[in-house]
Amino acid sequence: MDFRSLEVFVWVATLGSFRGAAAKLNTTQPAVSQRIAQLEADLGVQLIDRSRRAVAPTARGRLLLTGAERLLRLSAELRAEVGSREAVKATLRLGVSETIVHTWLPRFIERVSGEYPKLAIAIEVDITPVLAERLAAHEIDLAFLLGPVVGPATRKMTLCRFPLAFLASPALGLCGRPVGLAEVVRVPLVTFSRRTAPYAALAERLAGFDPRPRVHASASLATVLRMALDGIGIALAPPAIAEREIAAGRLGIVEVEESLPDLAYTASWPAAPDGFLAEALAKLALEEAGR
Amino acid sequence: MDFRSLEVFVWVATLGSFRGAAAKLNTTQPAVSQRIAQLEADLGVQLIDRSRRAVAPTARGRLLLTGAERLLRLSAELRAEVGSREAVKATLRLGVSETIVHTWLPRFIERVSGEYPKLAIAIEVDITPVLAERLAAHEIDLAFLLGPVVGPATRKMTLCRFPLAFLASPALGLCGRPVGLAEVVRVPLVTFSRRTAPYAALAERLAGFDPRPRVHASASLATVLRMALDGIGIALAPPAIAEREIAAGRLGIVEVEESLPDLAYTASWPAAPDGFLAEALAKLALEEAGR
């Protein structure tokens, strides 16, 4: 009975699948089989009921599950307490919204590399709903994304709020004076992907307009900016992602009275026994995002 | 960081010695060295201060010590909770007083073999003070001996009480009628080894007699009985050890008014992280001793 076997068992019992546990643990399915078989032989007890398609822990297995989760949690806490950060050697899969990539993610990565030099971070950039799914499927360990993730098995921490603004090329002549929304929407708007919360909020706000304003959506925030820079449309995005362009005068903030809700970004991670590192990184992210 | 490394570390930190830990864990000193070095590399922290003759844990090491003890205790509890007794595979070193060997130890061994078929028990028979020392030195894991063991790091459980009696060969003509102590001590007494509590109690009781009664002491209880059977003296011992001889009429109980204190036997085991099995066996012993 070692930590590794307990970890494998916890994932098999939680996911109800040997293959799923193998995928989660970056190993092969026979390796998982072998560890479970060995654990059962070691304890002299059947732990997993394999008779059905979806495997499930037996009564004894459920007993072990709670105990194993506690042991793994305590061992992770102990590691964090006595071990040096320099010695943390692992790979953490991080999902991030593009907004964050263009704001404080570089600072965060720098900070993590300094504090955990042996920690490898695998970054996945995608829109919030995709990341939320991957988080639920345990395919990423930590995500910085828009709004809280629903689901009981997820822990979260609010990181930062970005106000939304209309960003336009100065060539459009909309900057430097108060402008009504009706005037703005004569030019196409360019914003986040259709499946995101800001797009939905914008669509709701524009519902009454006739003719219906044109709204372009891009899954790539960099592309949104590019389109605004080229005068194709007005970007609805956090000014924070375009600091350089605004400072250089290539983009300006359109002074619209009506405000859209801020974008609240949160860190989310599964409340799994290996979530301790994710929580530590979330705290670091909070520090960096707050600057 | 696995259970084995934590166990090795706990013993090194507790005993203040690599060699001592190796002896306790039935392995070699280099193996202990390697495990500690590996644990330190794994955590990226120095855990043991080797600068002095008696090694000691560093500040970080003390942190790890408390956490490791808790983890080991919890894992032992988890094993006991979900694992089957048939699967318990270990060697437990048991120290027993000779009295118990001659009474309920065979029943106890039988019972343990039934409940824990893969558990090997190494029995050491000796007098209580020797066993208490060996217990303190972690050279035995569990002891059934006379009276409680002093020491803060020891847990105990009262098992049984044996009344003391004077056992004499019927040829001496002392059985079957009330006899005063003064008459008894005309014959030499034969009892436990000089270093034991019953011997001390007897010596105190006989302090006022003149001439001083002769008292033979034997480290072997079987020899005490042999001497009584041969009429060399009167045995002061629990009748329970001589049931067969009494039933066969080869020994009789001398009816002396003044009674000596009962012998109270206890199970004792170190409050070490691996004491869980010892505790379970002590409970079994309590059941068998109570019959």
Next chain:
DNA sequence: AGAGGTTACGGGCAGCGTAAGGATC
């Protein structure tokens, strides 16, 4: 000089991945 910890080296075994086999829906 002796006791105690470290380093070096060789053998054994557990654990993993690949590949083939069997059971269940």
Next chain:
DNA sequence: GATCCTTACGCTGCCCGTAACCTCT
């Protein structure tokens, strides 16, 4: 028949024990 778990097999790497070395008292 497709999916999922088990079994078989070869390999790598860890861990242990033996032995030689270093250090401190």
